[in-house]
Amino acid sequence: ASRYGKSQLLGAMVAIFALFGSVPYIALQLKAIAMGFNVLSTTEAGHLELSPAAWNDSAWYITLALAVFTVLFGTRHLESTEHHRGMIQAVAFESLIKLVAFVAVGLFVGYGLFNGFGDLLNRVTQADLLGTLTSDGVEAPAFITQTLIAMLAIICLPRQFHVMVVENTDHRDFQVARWAMPIYLLIASAFVLPIAAAGLLSPELAGTDPDIIILQLPIMAGQEWLAVLAFLGGGSAAAAMVIVCSVAIATMISNEIVMPGLLKFFRPRMNRRTDLSFLLLTIRRVAIFVVLLTAYGFYRMAGADYSLTAFGLLSFAAAAQFGPALVGGILWREGNLTGATWGLGLGFLMWCYTLLLPALASTGWIPGDIIEQGLFGWEWTRPTALFGSQLDQISHGILWSLGVNTMVYICLSLVTRQSIREKFQVAAFFHEPQPKGESPQQQSWQGQIRVSDLQALADRFMGEERAKSAFLHYERRNATRLYAHRPASTHLMKYVERQLASVIGASTARVVLESTLTGRDMQIEDVVSIVDEASQAMTFSRELLQSAIENISLGVSVVNHRQQLVVWNHHYLEMFNYPEGFVRVGRPVEDLMRYNLTSANMPARRIDQIIKNRCDSMRNGEAMSYERQRPDGMVVRIDGNPMPGGGYVTTYQDVTTMRRTEQALKETNTYLEQRVRERTQELQVINEQMLKAKSVAEQANQSKTRFLASASHDLLQPLNAARLFTSALAGKVNEGETRELVDHIDSSLGAAEEIISTLLDISKLDAGALEADISTFNINDLLRHLATEFSAIAKDQGLELHVVPSSAWVRSDAKLLRRVIQNFLSNAIRYTETGKILLGCRRLNGFLRIEVLDTGPGMSDDQLTHIFEEFRRFQHGRDQKGLGLGLAIVDRISGMLNHPISVHSIQGKGSTFGITVPLAVGDHPATINSTPSSSRRVSSLGGLHVLCIDNDAAIL
Structure with missing residues (x-):
């Protein structure tokens, strides 16, 4: 239709004829699927028997399923040129499945049922069936005509055209199709004769429908899986063809028949609808159901005795009627609408008379008298032998329908002229x-x-x-x-x-x-x-102009150089509610302005002045833009611009909602600003209260710290005295229960002293009373001293302590860092029953991580989240002296030094504690091999003079 001047009549004819021609094609696919299903679900071979009731017919349910699937996946969008990539990929995949299944059955026939294709050929020759396979029933006219319509079907079948043209995304695909399609057909055709020969040589398949031989051969040989594979290949191919064909036909019916009819006979009602998308989708979906149900009806009418080949040839012959106009329109410039319309119409009538009518008569749905006697008893009008021609039915119908179609198309195109619109389209199609x-x-x-x-x-x-x-x-x-x-x-x-x-x-x-x-x-x-x-x-x-201005959301009016109205749209009329007949071509724009301003209840002198100013602006070609609020509250924005030649175009936009939104935004902004001020005042009050509370808390914390420091000193002094007394007593008591009691007392006093000292340290860290003494030192000095201190302790507990030296220099507080690592080592020795403990360092991009690894019992993830809390102990070591305060102090020291602590533990395997310190940058002083006083091991006090000063006479 596009080639012939975008003729709506030709488009409707093509849609109708495509529907009639596709019905037998879809019926063919439905019958193929139903036959395959019945063969696999029954054990008897033979012809397909139709059930009198549709609900007992498998084809009925297949039709409904395909219709639902096509609606769901083929009508998601409205665009008729929409690319269904998923559907096309499915079609390509089923084509491969079909080919694989067909080749598998062919190879099975050659090498599973016979000893190769040579053996099969010998048996066919011995049975004198070679002539039957190669020439029986196939005469030269039939071969030529069937080849001709097969060629035309490649481009004329709606399914083929849809896949080849509509769904094509890259023209380079045709270069691949030129060699891929012949190879595909050659592979498939290579096994047709062997499968047919195997069917003829099998006595069990005598009288069986030839269309199901490909399924019966594997079943007879006990290879049901191969029959299922063949059914899946053929069934998927048939389903894909039905879906694509239904989508193409439904789109044609919707676009070329239904919608033009609705717009022609129900235009007022259609104009009132603001959205036609749902209606269009509904039409296409209903059309899909109508097409498939019509095909099912034809399948029921044709009966079980009508072969798949007959179905296919009937449909191909119908699609071939598009060939003359299609091919001629592409190759011949002189082809015109008159020739295409009459040629297609008469050719399709000949198809109905010479092919469809005999097909319906053979099924018994119409009397067969006309087939045998012709119209009005005229022998030369018989549909199967026009003018006494002696050809097979298919060749006869194809030659007459295509011949009439082609001759009428050529002759009428030569004797009639193309319209101007056709000439435009011809120029577009033959653009060179x-x-x-x-x-x-x-x-x-x-x-x-x-x-x-x-x-x-x-x-x-x-x-x-x-x-x-x-x-x-x-x-x-x-x-x-x-x-x-x-x-x-x-x-x-x-x-x-x-x-x-x-x-x-x-x-x-x-x-x-x-x-x-x-x-x-x-x-x-x-x-x-x-x-x-x-x-x-x-x-x-x-x-084009009227369509353009009618499809914009603004009111539009256009005046000529004499300031007379010439063009407007319905939005303009609706916006100002003019009386009927008031707006007409040639109406002075001054009258329209006066009508609009009169409704605003302005004084007459003011109205005259406004009209004069606006008319002068139009006459002088000045652009204008302003807003006016009507008495009903509508706010209209008016923009005017001059046009070449003295005209003037004005647009009217209803901005009421926009202005109301702006006003609401202003009110909301004012309200929010007020709320911000109120909240700011509230926050200021809260901040002042928080500052006061913070000051009180700091004072309380300082008081607590002073109290703990004083109390700790006062508590430690008598405890130290008690320990001196017990030490003196222990020197005088050498054995017996008394000595054991003295040791217990000394141990308890030591534990109490440790608790009080630790609490004092925690209070100092919390209060910030301790200040870090950051310096640069060699970490190896610290590691060496710790190794000396803890090696003997670890050895006494039956453990091995390994210390890996390091040459790194770090910046930290040596005493506090030593205390952290001491705690890690103490815990490792306390909780490790057997095994080893490792102390070492790792360099990490400007930092050094000091780690202590042990082979102790380890901890769970839940325990790891609480280990730095005060008085937390999850396992009991070999001694019970742990207080659960060591890691709490470590956590506070790491926070004060800004040295992150890392913990990793696996139950049953051990734990790793680490602290990360920054590496020192620049030159480092020489290593000082000095040992802190706290780490010196004093072997003897002999020769020392000790001075003891105390204000408690009892201690002295």
Whole structure:
């Protein structure tokens, strides 16, 4: 239809004929699936028997399932050119499955049922069946006609056209299809004769429908899985063809028949609908069900005795009727709408008479008298033997229908003329680069036409200023200088023709150029051609303009240079609610303004002044933009702009919602600002209260710290005295229970002293009383001293302590860092029953992580979250002296030093504690091999003088 002037009649005819032609094709697929299903679900071979009731027919449920699937996956969007990539991939996949299944059955026949294809050929020859396979029932006319319609079906079947054209995304795919499709067909065809021969050689399949032999052969041999594979290949292919064909036909019915009919007979009701998308989708979905149910009805009408081949040939012959108009429209410029319409119509009538009518008669649905006797008893009108022709039914129908179609198309195209719209479409379809050579007409102009002639012609039709600009543009673009007295080149003549075409149309420009420059008067045909083109161009332009302004959301009015209304849209009428008949072409814009302003209850003098100012602005070509609030509360934004030639276009936009939104936003903004101020005041009050509370808390914390420091000192002093007494007592008591009691007392006093000392440390860390003494030192000194201190302890507990030396220099507080690592080592020794303990360092991009690894019992993830809390102990070591305060102090020291602590533990395998300290940067002082006093091991106190000072006489 697009090639023939976008004819709606031709489009509707194609849609109807495609529906009739596709019904047998879809019925073929339904029958194929139903036959395969029945063969696999029963054990008896033979013909397909139709159930009298549809609900007992497997094809009925197959039809419904395919319809539902097609609706769900084929009508998701409205675009008729939408690419269904998933569906096409499914079709490609089923094609491979079908080929694999067919080849598998063929190989099984050759090597599973026989000893190779040579053995199969020998048995066919011995049984004298070679002639049956190669020539029986296939005559030259049948072969030629069936090959012809198969060729046309490749491009004419709706399914094929949809897949090949609509779903194509890359034209380069055709280059692959040129060799891939013949190979595919060659592979599939190679096994047709072997499978058919195996069926003929099997006595069990005598009388069996040939269409199901491919399933019966594996079943007879006990290879049911191969039969299932063959059914899946054929069934998936049939289902894919039904889906694609249904989508294509439903789209054609919706676009070419139903929607044009609704718009023609129910236009007022359709215009009131703001959204037609749901209606369009519903139409397509209903059309899919109608197409499939019609195909099922034809399948039931044709009966079980109508073969799949007959179904396919009938449908192919119908699709072939599109061939003359389709192929002719692509290859022949002179083909026109009249020839295509009559040729297609008469060809389809011949298809119905010579092919469809006999098919229905053979099923018993119509009387067979007309087939045997012809119309009115005239023998020469028999549908299967027109004018006494002696051909098989299919060849006869194809030759007559295609012959009439082609002859009528050619003859009517030769004796009738194309319309202007057809000529436009022909030019679009045959768009080719301009030939480099000159036409005979152009050659005759060479030397006769001067540049001044072309300039005069351009001035006449384009205007002097525009023509001059066009020639200057030509000179600049081609870097040349035009002289009026010199002959015009072919290139310049083509350029002038294109410029004229932009003003008066392509065909008009050609006629004017030829008639003017050659001195030939215009013929009546030229005048008619120009008038037709001008009329269609004007009609098209006005329809395009009206369609454009009707489909925008603004009110639009256009006035001419005399300030008279010429164009408007329905939004403009609805916005100002003019009386019926008030708005008309030619109405002065002053009347419209006065009507609009009168409703605003303004004084007459004020109205006159506003109208005068606006009319002056339009007359002077001044743009304007303002807003006006109507008495009903509507706020209208009015924008006006001048047009070339003195006209003026004005747009009217209802901005009421926008202004109300702005007002609401302003009120909301004011309210939010007030709330922000209130909340700011509340926050200020809260901040002041928090500052006071913080001050009170700090004072309380300082008081607590002072109390703990004083109390700890007062508590430690008598405890130290008690320990001195017990030490003195222990020196006098050497054995017996008394000595044991003295040791217990000393141990308890030591534990109490440790608790009080630890609490004092925690209080100092919490209060910030301790200050870190950050310095740069060699970590190896610290590690060496710790190794000396803890090696003997670990050895006494039956453990091995390994310390890995390090040459790194770090910045930290040596004493506090030593205390952290001491705690890690103490815990490791206390809780490790057997095994090893490792103390070492890791460099980490500017940092050093000091780690202690043990082979102790380890901890769970839940325990790891609480280990740094005070008085937390999850396991009991070999001694019970742990207080659960060591890691709490470690946590506070790491926070004060800003040294992260890391813990990793696996139950049953051990734990790893680490602290990360920064590496020192720059030069480092020499290592000082000094041992802190706290780590010196004193072997003897002999020779020392000790001074003891105390204010408690009892201690002294």
